[in-house]
Amino acid sequence: MDAKLDRMKELIQVLNEAGKAYYQESREIMSNFEYDRLYDELQKLEKETGVILSKSPTQNVGFHVLSELPKEAHESPMLSLDKTKSVEELEEWLGSQKGILSWKLDGLTVVLNYNHGTLQKAVTRGNGEIGEVITNNAKVFSNIPLTISHQEELVLRGEAVIKYSDFNRINEEIGDVAARYKNPRNLCSGSVRQLNNEITAQRNVNFMAFALVSAEGVDFNNSRRVQFEWLKEQGFDVVDYKTVTRETLADTVKEFAKEVGNYDIPSDGLVLLLDDISYGQSLGRTAKFPRNAIAFKWADEIRETTLVKILWSPSRTGLINPVAIFEPVELEGTTVSRASVHNLSIMEALQLGEGDQITVYKANMIIPQIADNLTRSGTIKIPEECPVCSGKTEIRKVNDVKSLYCTNPDCQAKKIKSFSLFVSRDALNIDGLSEATLEKFIGAGFIREYADIFHLEQYEESITQMEGFGKKSYDNLIQAVKNASHTTLPRLIYGLGIAGIGLANAKMLCREFRFDFERMRHAEEEELISVPGIGKVLADAWINYFKQDKNNEMVDRLLSEVTIGQMAETEENTKLEGKIFVITGSVNHFENRKALQEAIEAQGGKVTGSVTSKTTYLINNDTTSNSSKNKKAKELGVPIISEEDFIKILEE
Numbered sequence: 025m026d027a028k029l030d031r032m033k034e035l036i037q038v039l040n041e042a043g044k045a046y047y048q049e050s051r052e053i054m055s056n057f058e059y060d061r062l063y064d065e066l067q068k069l070e071k072e073t074g075v076i077l078s079k080s081p082t083q084n085v086g087f088h089v090l091s092e093l094p095k096e097a098h099e100s101p102m103l104s105l106d107k108t109k110s111v112e113e114l115e116e117w118l119g120s121q122k123g124i125l126s127w128k129l130d131g132l133t134v135v136l137n138y139n140h141g142t143l144q145k146a147v148t149r150g151n152g153e154i155g156e157v158i159t160n161n162a163k164v165f166s167n168i169p170l171t172i173s174h175q176e177e178l179v180l181r182g183e184a185v186i187k188y189s190d191f192n193r194i195n196e197e198i199g200d201v202a203a204r205y206k207n208p209r210n211l212c213s214g215s216v217r218q219l220n221n222e223i224t225a226q227r228n229v230n231f232m233a234f235a236l237v238s239a240e241g242v243d244f245n246n247s248r249r250v251q252f253e254w255l256k257e258q259g260f261d262v263v264d265y266k267t268v269t270r271e272t273l274a275d276t277v278k279e280f281a282k283e284v285g286n287y288d289i290p291s292d293g294l295v296l297l298l299d300d301i302s303y304g305q306s307l308g309r310t311a312k313f314p315r316n317a318i319a320f321k322w323a324d325e326i327r328e329t330t331l332v333k334i335l336w337s338p339s340r341t342g343l344i345n346p347v348a349i350f351e352p353v354e355l356e357g358t359t360v361s362r363a364s365v366h367n368l369s370i371m372e373a374l375q376l377g378e379g380d381q382i383t384v385y386k387a388n389m390i391i392p393q394i395a396d397n398l399t400r401s402g403t404i405k406i407p408e409e410c411p412v413c414s415g416k417t418e419i420r421k422v423n424d425v426k427s428l429y430c431t432n433p434d435c436q437a438k439k440i441k442s443f444s445l446f447v448s449r450d451a452l453n454i455d456g457l458s459e460a461t462l463e464k465f466i467g468a469g470f471i472r473e474y475a476d477i478f479h480l481e482q483y484e485e486s487i488t489q490m491e492g493f494g495k496k497s498y499d500n501l502i503q504a505v506k507n508a509s510h511t512t513l514p515r516l517i518y519g520l521g522i523a524g525i526g527l528a529n530a531k532m533l534c535r536e537f538r539f540d541f542e543r544m545r546h547a548e549e550e551e552l553i554s555v556p557g558i559g560k561v562l563a564d565a566w567i568n569y570f571k572q573d574k575n576n577e578m579v580d581r582l583l584s585e586v587t588i589g590q591m592a593e594t595e596e597n598t599k600l601e602g603k604i605f606v607i608t609g610s611v612n613h614f615e616n617r618k619a620l621q622e623a624i625e626a627q628g629g630k631v632t633g634s635v636t637s638k639t640t641y642l643i644n645n646d647t648t649s650n651s652s653k654n655k656k657a658k659e660l661g662v663p664i665i666s667e668e669d670f671i672k673i674l675e676e
């Protein structure tokens with residue numbers, strides 16, 4: 025008995041610590057899998073001993089809501105849901121009632137309050153008793169109606185979620201490691217609980233309603249389904265649901281299961297709700313759960329396998345992530361052989377070692393994770409050198425989480441943006457090398473410099489096995505690289521990413537130097553400045569770049585990989601070569617000024633922002649205008665032409 029009580033105390037402490045991080049700080053110090061396992065163990069011990077200790081997380085979420093956002097108590101507590109992993113239990117629970125089966129969305133629960141047809145208030149669930157007021161943030165969610173036709177008071181609950189597609193994009197754009205998110209739920213929580221709602225607005229947060237609490241003066245015919253339909257009419261997005269009976273339940277669960285893999289909205293199970301409102305309410309609640317709904321969690325498929333090694337994968341932020349590579353296993357219908365271990369703390373807690381027997385699963389049937397390490401040899405050594413640049417590594421501890429970093433500021437892994445520019449459409453134009461893919465390839469050591477992009481074939485086996493890659497996308501990539509190896513000098517120069525040398529400037533330089541790259545890279549400042557569009561700042565950036573041996577060597581290696589079509593691009597489109605335009609005022613023939621600029625650049629011309637003695641034409645439809653640009657042009661004798669004049673020049 026004592027041993028059991030001790031274990032219970034231990035579990036309560038660990039669970040409460042995890043819960044506090046999870047609910048209060050949008051952090052996870054253990055996986056949900058681990059949390060649920062320990063929770064179940066505690067619940068079992070409480071049943072066996074008949075004792076429930078104070079602060080037990082099975083009774084309440086016992087922490088304070090800590091944030092700088094204003095707080096507010098909920099009128100009625102927002103409870104958790106009792107859960108099961110068994111379809112039979114669900115069937116029994118439903119009995120002869122009609123039910124509504126919906127996704128259990130995995131985001132942040134928010135309560136909305138409308139009155140006089142407008143949104144008055146939005147509050148997060150918080151700890152169930154007290155939430156945070158986020159009204160200004162809710163107003164910039166992607167899909168919340170700010171005004172509705174119903175004029176009396178309306179209170180509804182729903183989940184704020186960020187779709188997987190948005191999550192991948194947004195997370196990639198966050199440069200700062202500490203600010204990156206592990207999963208869409210974290211990102212959503214971080215986006216909704218912002219002090220600055222501009223950030224919320226950029227994050228594409230969606231609100232999916234799942235419960236109508238009260239709507240004065242509306243008769244719903246005692247049906248939750250009717251409530252959902254009514255909410256849709258008011259302009260809300262309602263969680264996808266299906267009505268079920270005991271007979272159709274199992275098949276409907278299967279239908280949902282089939283969709284999980286493709287569903288863009290994060291979910292962590294299903295919720296079964298009684299359609300009969302008054303009967304559901306008559307059932308009341310326990311301390312922690314309402315009795316009119318129950319959650320269904322997917323029974324995770326768990327496989328045992330052997331850990332082959334830990335791959336250390338550096339990212340652009342310097343963070344080096346441990347990735348577990350294991351003997352391939354089938355999980356939820358796909359073959360899986362790798363799983364992120366997230367950070368050093370988790371790796372150490374799992375005591376990983378090569379050859380260990382581990383169990384793996386897919387969290388919410390999607391993201392592969394290690395569930396447990398059965399042999400715990402703990403022999404993995406943390407590398408002292410970065411696998412990409414061999415720079416020194418360093419262990420940093422933030423919020424009790426230990427992570428490994430590369431300390432070399434010149435680490436290639438930190439230069440994703442420059443590789444990304446190099447492969448972009450106007451540069452080498454290589455399809456299939458998104459930033460995420462580049463990050464993976466650099467992390468795996470396939471790419472250290474530009475020239476390496478032309479030797480990816482040697483990694484065919486590894487690449488085709490990468491998450492998100494197949495034989496077909498690999499073949500496409502290799503073909504795209506091959507096509508890109510025949511390029512033009514302006515593209516290549518632009519791709520080097522020298523400060524201020526955009527495509528138009530690169531073209532201009534090439535023309536002025538007659539496509540003689542050797543002359544260009546040894547050019548003096550004076551020569552460079554005489555090129556239209558190149559001033560002292562750009563000339564210095566250019567000289568500085570080619571002053572460095574390592575850059576020249578790198579460019580030489582790159583040049584040996586490509587063939588340069590000398591004149592191809594320039595012969596055709598040179599009508600406006602050497603001409604410099606300034607555009608002012610509105611345009612009507614072209615869609616906008618940008619489109620006009622593109623048309624000029626497509627013919628080898630250049631567009632600058634201010635009128636100088638080098639300007640060839642000022643384009644302005646209002647030739648009588650007295651704007652500063654027009655004055656300046658008149659002063660300097662620069663011809664002022666209309667869009668139509670310009671089109672004539674083009675057609676000449």
Ligand SMILES: NC(=O)c1ccc[n+]([C@@H]2O[C@H](COP(=O)([O-])OP(=O)(O)OC[C@H]3O[C@@H](n4cnc5c(N)ncnc54)[C@H](O)[C@@H]3O)[C@@H](O)[C@H]2O)c1
Nearest residue numbers: 042043046054055056059104105126127128129133234295
């Ligand atoms: N990793 C960790 O350290 C850690 C810590 C604490 C909790 N957790 C995870 O959180 C879970 C417990 O979370 P909880 O208590 O917040 O909630 P819960 O899992 O009991 O879910 C209940 C909530 O789901 C929401 N919901 C989403 N879609 C819904 C729908 N269609 N209908 C009705 N409700 C819907 C509602 O807000 C409801 O309050 C644990 O099982 C665990 O997986 C993890």
Ligand SMILES: [Zn+2]
Nearest residue numbers: 410413430435
């Ligand atoms: Zn490095």
